Amino acid sequence: MKTDTIRRIIVAIAAVLVLVCCGISMSHHAAMMKEIAAAEGTVESDYVSGDMISSLKNGFQLTFLDDERRGALFDGLFITVSLVLISVFFGVIAGTFMFLRSYKENSLAEKAYPGISRFMSFVPPSTLVILVFYVFLEGGGRNTFVPAAIGLSISFSFKFYECVCSAFEEISQGEKDAAATMGYSPYQALVKAFLPGMLPTLFDESQSAVVDLIQNSTVVELIGVYDVQMVADIIASETGEPFFPLLYMTAALILFCYFCSKAVESLNIDFKIEKSEEEIRARIGRGIF
Amino acid sequence: MIRIEDVGFTGRNNRRVLDGVNLTINDGDVVGIVGASGSGKSFLMRCIMALETPTEGRIYLDDTEITAEDCDLSAIRRRIGMVFQNFNLFDHYCAVENVMAGLIHLENLTPQDAFDKAMKYLKEVGLASRAFDYPGTLSSGQKQRVAIARTIALDPEVILFDEPTSALDPLMKCEVEAVIRVLAGQRRTMVITSHEMDFIRDVCTRIVFFKDGKVWEEGTKDKILDNPDRYETKHFVRALRTLEFDIESDTFDFPGMQTSISEYTFRNGISDSIKNRLLSVTEELVQMVIIQPKEKNIMKMSFEYDRKEKRLTGEVFFSGPDLDPDDPAYFFSWPIIQMRADHIENTLISVNGFTNLVHFDMIDKNR
Numbered sequence: 001m002k003t004d005t006i007r008r009i010i011v012a013i014a015a016v017l018v019l020v021c022c023g024i025s026m027s028h029h030a031a032m033m034k035e036i037a038a039a040e041g042t043v044e045s046d047y048v049s050g051d052m053i054s055s056l057k058n059g060f061q062l063t064f065l066d067d068e069r070r071g072a073l074f075d076g077l078f079i080t081v082s083l084v085l086i087s088v089f090f091g092v093i094a095g096t097f098m099f100l101r102s103y104k105e106n107s108l109a110e111k112a113y114p115g116i117s118r119f120m121s122f123v124p125p126s127t128l129v130i131l132v133f134y135v136f137l138e139g140g141g142r143n144t145f146v147p148a149a150i151g152l153s154i155s156f157s158f159k160f161y162e163c164v165c166s167a168f169e170e171i172s173q174g175e176k177d178a179a180a181t182m183g184y185s186p187y188q189a190l191v192k193a194f195l196p197g198m199l200p201t202l203f204d205e206s207q208s209a210v211v212d213l214i215q216n217s218t219v220v221e222l223i224g225v226y227d228v229q230m231v232a233d234i235i236a237s238e239t240g241e242p243f244f245p246l247l248y249m250t251a252a253l254i255l256f257c258y259f260c261s262k263a264v265e266s267l268n269i270d271f272k273i274e275k276s277e278e279e280i281r282a283r284i285g286r287g288i289f
Numbered sequence: 290m291i292r293i294e295d296v297g298f299t300g301r302n303n304r305r306v307l308d309g310v311n312l313t314i315n316d317g318d319v320v321g322i323v324g325a326s327g328s329g330k331s332f333l334m335r336c337i338m339a340l341e342t343p344t345e346g347r348i349y350l351d352d353t354e355i356t357a358e359d360c361d362l363s364a365i366r367r368r369i370g371m372v373f374q375n376f377n378l379f380d381h382y383c384a385v386e387n388v389m390a391g392l393i394h395l396e397n398l399t400p401q402d403a404f405d406k407a408m409k410y411l412k413e414v415g416l417a418s419r420a421f422d423y424p425g426t427l428s429s430g431q432k433q434r435v436a437i438a439r440t441i442a443l444d445p446e447v448i449l450f451d452e453p454t455s456a457l458d459p460l461m462k463c464e465v466e467a468v469i470r471v472l473a474g475q476r477r478t479m480v481i482t483s484h485e486m487d488f489i490r491d492v493c494t495r496i497v498f499f500k501d502g503k504v505w506e507e508g509t510k511d512k513i514l515d516n517p518d519r520y521e522t523k524h525f526v527r528a529l530r531t532l533e534f535d536i537e538s539d540t541f542d543f544p545g546m547q548t549s550i551s552e553y554t555f556r557n558g559i560s561d562s563i564k565n566r567l568l569s570v571t572e573e574l575v576q577m578v579i580i581q582p583k584e585k586n587i588m589k590m591s592f593e594y595d596r597k598e599k600r601l602t603g604e605v606f607f608s609g610p611d612l613d614p615d616d617p618a619y620f621f622s623w624p625i626i627q628m629r630a631d632h633i634e635n636t637l638i639s640v641n642g643f644t645n646l647v648h649f650d651m652i653d654k655n656r
Binding site for chain 1: 338340362363364366367369370371373375376377378379380381382383385386389390391393394395399400401403404421423436439440443
């Protein structure tokens with residue numbers, strides 16, 4: 001097997017593990033909060049059994065991934081993944097739209113969007129989510145998922161806009177001149193001539209934005225990378241049992257390394273642009289360019 | 290036919306880039322635009338290609354005004370092709386894909402038809418065997434030939450060549466010039482800007498001399514290159530073949546002079562052997578006249594290369610006492626100069642403060 005393929009498989013497994021860790025941490029935290037709340041008799045919970053309440057009264061004795069908690073785990077994972085997918089989908093559409101509007105020289109959009117985008121980069125995504133949530137609450141809504149999706153989509157759209165802009169800047173003035181002299185219209189040149197060349201840069205830049213989005217999606221669910229660490233500390237201090245805190249610490253470490261350090265670059269999947277003669281001939285034979 | 294009427298362009302700080310340019314390029318014409326760097330010839334090409342909009346005047350392609358606000362620029366640009374100094378290939382496409390791109394996206398050919406046509410043009414420029422190579426692996430000459438194939442594949446009515454060989458070394462120049470000569474033989478309408486006078490003489494039917502954003506003089510190639518009416522044209526044509534230095538003190542920029550000599554020999558396709566001999570002779574002369582003597586001398590050097598004869602001629606004027614080759618002070622330098630030059634002559638003169646003239650020739654025997 002080629003080294004590249006092995007690397008990709010390892011990266012894919014690691015990515016799944018990271019997502020699972022996110023889910024586990026979220027579900028644990030959510031279940032724990034509910035257990036505490038149920039123990040205090042304020043909230044009824046699907047995930048809390050009578051045994052748990054009694055165990056809570058006598059101190060934490062956590063059972064990892066029992067049947068009740070499994071539901072919470074998948075709920076947490078589902079929410080994170082859904083939020084990411086929805087935000088990426090709408091963010092890409094909005095970001096692309098903004099770029100195309102600003103692509104026209106001397107347009108108002110060309111002058112305004114870069115400034116707006118820089119400003120938005122200072123606004124934390126969670127602030128946006130809270131703002132949208134507040135508007136929804138004012139409107140009488142109680143659903144937190146939709147405001148989170150809207151807030152994160154807005155935030156991601158600006159990040160994606162920046163990604164497209166920086167990828168476009170990679171194209172030399174000479175190539176732009178060449179496309180113009182061949183008779184491409186600006187949009188034809190962008191979509192047909194430049195886009196294939198922009199993809200690697202766009203993909204690289206977007207990866208960090210998506211990773212950021214995953215982190216923010218988990219933050220929306222109250223647990224993020226740093227929160228995992230925090231939960232690990234709480235459990236360690238309250239139970240005195242080494243195994244689970246260790247597991248949490250490891251998860252936190254993986255998440256931290258994976259999201260916040262150079263390990264992100266290992267995700268840099270080789271976007272292969274150069275094709276061999278056989279590949280080019282095969283594509284032409286299939287009527288693809 | 291392209292008609293340029295009173296075209297002017299005022300840039301930043303009111304700088305006149307183009308000033309009242311009038312020019313007509315008829316079908317089948319091969320027009321050479323010559324002039325010093327910064328004279329506005331490339332800018333005029335960009336205006337013809339509608340990449341820049343002149344601030345005054347009009348440009349017509351047949352009866353369509355390119356400079357009109359409502360002009361469909363994409364349609365106009367499909368009728369005109371342009372080859373750039375820096376090739377401007379799409380780096381993410383291989384050679385054949387670079388040629389195919391326009392055919393598929395603009396001519397709406399199927400990939401198979403576009404591939405067949407692209408291969409035909411790559412064959413025409415001698416690059417069929419490198420069709421699947423990416424620009425990064427091609428030499429500059431090959432890249433320029435791919436750029437030419439990409440342009441002619443779209444079958445434009447007029448092709449503009451903006452200094453197509455200026456970024457190439459002498460060997461690569463020959464490759465590209467050969468391709469352009471073939472195109473000129475096909476009676477295509479072409480406009481070429483270049484500093485290669487021999488190439489312009491071979492290929493063009495008409496030559497335009499450009500200076501300060503204006504058409505200074507235009508006419509047949511024999512008239513412009515051999516018997517120009519205006520002094521500026523004559524000076525420019527000669528200046529391309531000559532190199533001059535004025536040395537007025539021993540603090541002059543000697544490395545700068547040597548660099549200029551290297552650039553001059555490169556630009557004129559002069560062999561390394563002649564270049565090294567010339568560098569050696571100039572160094573010894575500077576040593577003899579400027580650095581060694583106690584008194585302050587002045588010196589003027591000029592070199593001219595004749596491509597047909599493959600002969601480099603040098604004239605060195607200098608002040609100071611009369612040159613005596615037997616003087617012990619010249620014991621080392623003069624024999625080196627004599628050895629390096631094929632023919633050398635020393636004359637005593639009295640012109641503009643100069644008292645000596647050393648005239649020498651170097652012939653390239655290996656070419």
